[in-house]
Amino acid sequence: MEExxxxxxxxxxxxxxxxxxxxxxxxVIPYIGFVLGIIGIVLAKKSFNEIEQNEQxxxxxxxxxxxxxxxxxxxxxxxxxxxxxxxxxxxxx
Numbered sequence: 001m002e003e004x005x006x007x008x009x010x011x012x013x014x015x016x017x018x019x020x021x022x023x024x025x026x027x028v029i030p031y032i033g034f035v036l037g038i039i040g041i042v043l044a045k046k047s048f049n050e051i052e053q054n055e056q057x058x059x060x061x062x063x064x065x066x067x068x069x070x071x072x073x074x075x076x077x078x079x080x081x082x083x084x085x086x087x088x089x090x091x092x093x
Contacts, residue, residue: 009057015047016058019065026072034076040069 022040026033044066051059 013058016062019044023065023068037069037073
């Protein structure tokens, strides 16, 4: 009989995948991107804990999800602030 070496690949964490997808969507989808970015940040933080505890894969995806979610959230927060300042300046005249 042949010896079979089965190396078990670490299972990829689902929250890391979801975080990455939401982070990318937060950059692409206008206005809703702010909310998607916040959800992506929360999922990325949770996935870091699960990856460490359960020895799962997907740490790179979690990092990418966290990064893109932060960027998307910051961009839309800045857009909302500029919009509020613009509206308040328009109304005051």
